[in-house]
Amino acid sequence: MIFNSLDFAVFLPVVFVLYWFVINKNLKLQNLLLVVASYIFYGWWDWRFLGLIFFSTILDFIIGICLKKQQRPTIRKTLLWCSIIVNLGLLGFFKYYNFFLESFHDAFSFFGQNIATQSLNIILPVGISFYTFQTLSYTIDVYKRKLEPTTNFIAFSAFVSFFPQLVAGPIERATHLLGQFYKKRIFNYDLAVNGLRQILWGLFKKVVIADNCAQFANDIFNNSEQFSGATLFLGAVFFTFQIYGDFSGYSDIAIGTSRLFGFDLMDNFRHPYFSRDIAEFWRRWHISLSTWFRDYLYIPLGGSRGSTFMKVRNIFIIFIVSGFWHGANWTFVLWGFINACYFLPLLLAKTNRHNIGEIAGARTLPTIREFSAIMITFVLTVFAWIFFRAKNVHHAISYIQGIFSNFHSYIDIHTYGSYKKLILLIMFFLLLEWQGRNNRFAIEYLGITWKRPVRIAFYYALIFIIFWFSGSRQDFIYFQF
Known part of the structure; x- marks a missing residue:
């Protein structure tokens, strides 16, 4: 079910x-x-x-x-x-x-x-x-x-x-x-309503963002030799939003449903694609798993104590084991290894705890420095996800080679028209995520101060978008893990 x-x-x-x-x-x-x-x-x-x-x-x-x-x-x-x-x-x-x-x-x-x-x-x-x-x-x-x-x-x-x-x-x-x-x-009415809002947002992420992204990501990854480098990169971006919408969408529905029954579950995602470095990304992505490995593997191994060699060893162990947890394929192991390599400079420079506060604070927009850091972290994440999505290691390497060796300034013209609608939906999604970036989920407090008819109209608009722009139904990605 x-x-x-x-x-x-x-x-x-x-x-x-x-x-x-x-x-x-x-x-x-x-x-x-x-x-x-x-x-x-x-x-x-x-x-x-x-x-x-x-x-x-x-x-x-x-x-x-x-x-x-x-x-x-x-x-x-x-x-x-x-x-x-x-x-x-x-x-x-x-x-x-x-x-x-x-x-x-x-x-x-x-x-x-x-x-x-x-x-x-x-x-x-x-x-x-x-x-x-x-x-x-x-x-x-x-x-x-x-x-x-x-x-x-x-x-x-x-x-x-x-x-x-x-x-x-x-x-x-x-x-x-x-x-x-x-x-x-x-029974707590306010808690139940909050749960329903989170369920609604989770369904939007899964049905509108993840399922639509899946259609294009699957087509591009499964036929990667036929596309230009720009389209291959776009396919990787689509998968990046697919896996986030799919998995965090599931978590939102799970947490929201639990509230309907009077239970409080831990947050599992905190807007990870707005992270300013890889360390922050892993504090915001699949939090329940990363903290599990931290408490039951990383800390018992010695954590960040001891010599530099011990610290580096522990980081690689935790990321590689995390990758292997995701599936029986060398692509997952390599995905974990790549993230360990991303994390390593922060660990050695002792800057892995620099970005622990709110993103952009109370400002409407990030500073140029923050925006640059967010974009660099996002692009690094996109390339790591290629190994996660690829059929095997050879496919991942050839996919990345295709991005750089066949990179044109254009996206394949025969598919661009169908991409436009999805790109606009992703932009709308990112806008709502950004305004709610410091909350447990994007629309937790959105519209709370609006007049009741306007607030209800917004929720109905989201429901309309879910039904009108839903993609073909896809299984939740993490069911296979």
Whole structure:
């Protein structure tokens, strides 16, 4: 079941009515309803994988209880590693088995040895990378005594499977989300309206920006040898907005939907394409994943402490692992490596924490220096995304070569007319993003002070744009991760 589908348009109101108007006085029943609804939501893709998420849930629930009862360090560490190995083992099998098998075969072939390998027809369970990291963070936090383990299995099941953020995040921590399932929830009209606004903005980003960009980006990337360098660069720009509109759009809908049920999820994106350097970009892009790696990998490795070699090593580890998390392809590893190279000069010059304040402050427009920094960061990001989107490393390199070796001052004339409408939509999108750049989402406070008829007219205008300018429906990109 996907957010921009008729199925979800029926599913959400039914769950909402049952939750607030039928069992609103019973917290346990509300949590149980969320578990059932989440399993229906997840099973809509493939019911066979419900057993997988249930197994992951019960494994970490039991290990959490055992960690509380056990005081011996060696046994506690054994329990922790049991959770890590089993969870990452399942993730590795479903996501990386064939990748490692093919890489193993290619390595031997390179040295002239031909060995027989048998790949498996493995279906990747939707969202496995997200809920695996969510349950792992719970076990690690319990092990470190940062969190008391729960004995409420229904609440824990709801935490692991909470349907708004189950398949593509944000990757929540138990320290933030789990406790919310213990508290009685009272319907808050203002919070629900705020959630609806964020859902509306998320749908605009997904349906209007991402899906339209996908049509052109797919055509250009899939037939890259036929286009001029200018068109290839434009295709990379389209993919840059596609992946942002798609993924941040999902996060907006997830966060907004959670507010309808009285829950607060962490922000996952903070207008990353207005970043003034790569370090700021990674503080604003996929925040739940980058902070997960920071807290559970980067800091345990030593973080920014120690020698220069250790700092550089940790940066490359964190970015390469982040790239590999995204998929079983060397393009993702190289994408992570490129971002590490982007980050490295900032780390060595100790300027990676310079841009932590609001973008352009209260000014309407950025200064020339800020604008230049934003554009440089954006272009660097565009080129990195080429590796993320390409079919393989060779395709990415040939694509970039095509940009520079065949760069004309014009965009292919036979496709320019169809690009114009999308470029105008992106400009409108960027205008709204810029005015709301210091808010959690672009239209959070837009129109709050307007007269009610004008404000409602604006929301209806957005709804009209969503229906009138929607692209052909595309799956959310991050479902494959």
